[in-house]
Amino acid sequence: MSLFNVFQVSSSAMTAQSMRLNAVASNLANADSIVSSDGKPYRAKQVVFEATPMGSQGDLSKGVRVRQVVDDASPPRMVYDPKNPAADEKGYVAFPNVNVVEEMTNMISASRSYQTNVEVMNTAKTMMLRTLQIGQG
Amino acid sequence: MASLNQHVSVLSQALNLRTQRHQVLASNIANADTPHYKARDFSFESAMQNAMAGRMSAGGVALARTASGHISGGSSSGPAAVQFRKETQSAVDGNTVDMDVERAQIAENALQYQILTQLISDKFKGVRSALASTSS
Numbered sequence: 465m466s467l468f469n470v471f472q473v474s475s476s477a478m479t480a481q482s483m484r485l486n487a488v489a490s491n492l493a494n495a496d497s498i499v500s501s502d503g504k505p506y507r508a509k510q511v512v513f514e515a516t517p518m519g520s521q522g523d524l525s526k527g528v529r530v531r532q533v534v535d536d537a538s539p540p541r542m543v544y545d546p547k548n549p550a551a552d553e554k555g556y557v558a559f560p561n562v563n564v565v566e567e568m569t570n571m572i573s574a575s576r577s578y579q580t581n582v583e584v585m586n587t588a589k590t591m592m593l594r595t596l597q598i599g600q601g
Numbered sequence: 602m603a604s605l606n607q608h609v610s611v612l613s614q615a616l617n618l619r620t621q622r623h624q625v626l627a628s629n630i631a632n633a634d635t636p637h638y639k640a641r642d643f644s645f646e647s648a649m650q651n652a653m654a655g656r657m658s659a660g661g662v663a664l665a666r667t668a669s670g671h672i673s674g675g676s677s678s679g680p681a682a683v684q685f686r687k688e689t690q691s692a693v694d695g696n697t698v699d700m701d702v703e704r705a706q707i708a709e710n711a712l713q714y715q716i717l718t719q720l721i722s723d724k725f726k727g728v729r730s731a732l733a734s735t736s737s
Binding site: 584597 | 616617620621623624625626627628630631632633634635636638681683700704707708711714715718721722725
């Protein structure tokens, strides 16, 4: 029954999207963390998706997996605040390079994609139930 | 009775192809956010014609297997020749999945699948009523 592959594919996409949502949550939570575990300001994390063959039927179904989680390379946001103990000799404090607007759109996109995959899964389930009903009644 | 078998086998072949198409469309939707992913699909009509003609790939060129040790050539996906979808407006990251198109196609495919299951059901229902009329 190759419809089971659809469940695999959709659930892999849901896992990937929830990892993306996790990264968004961590970025937003740490949007103002000027000191992280390594002593430097927190860097925004981004997940990188990759298509991967899935299921028994060769090329037909392709799932998603998270290839890596990368640190955003953009420079930290410099804010002038000489009173801050973390300020450098010129009075600037390095804030995390989290772009809050970008993260919010990322969050909406991830949750929409998650919903769509749930819907695809439901469609596959309905199709399978219809198959089971052949010859009944 | 042979004709019933024939009818049902046509319908079940169509069901198979619809299932495969659902897999391809589900993959497209799953990879809607994957960079460089190209949306794929196959034409149900030509796949069905290929399946009916007993051909394996859409090119019609299948390698003959004259000995048991030969490896079957071509793709393993059967009569369905999966092709990249023509892109309308691709994203900056090279992704060509158009969510509206995919959603519409998946709904259409599911509906066609339901039609097929209904047809098979009706076929069996006809046989059942024929049997019932002889027994009573």
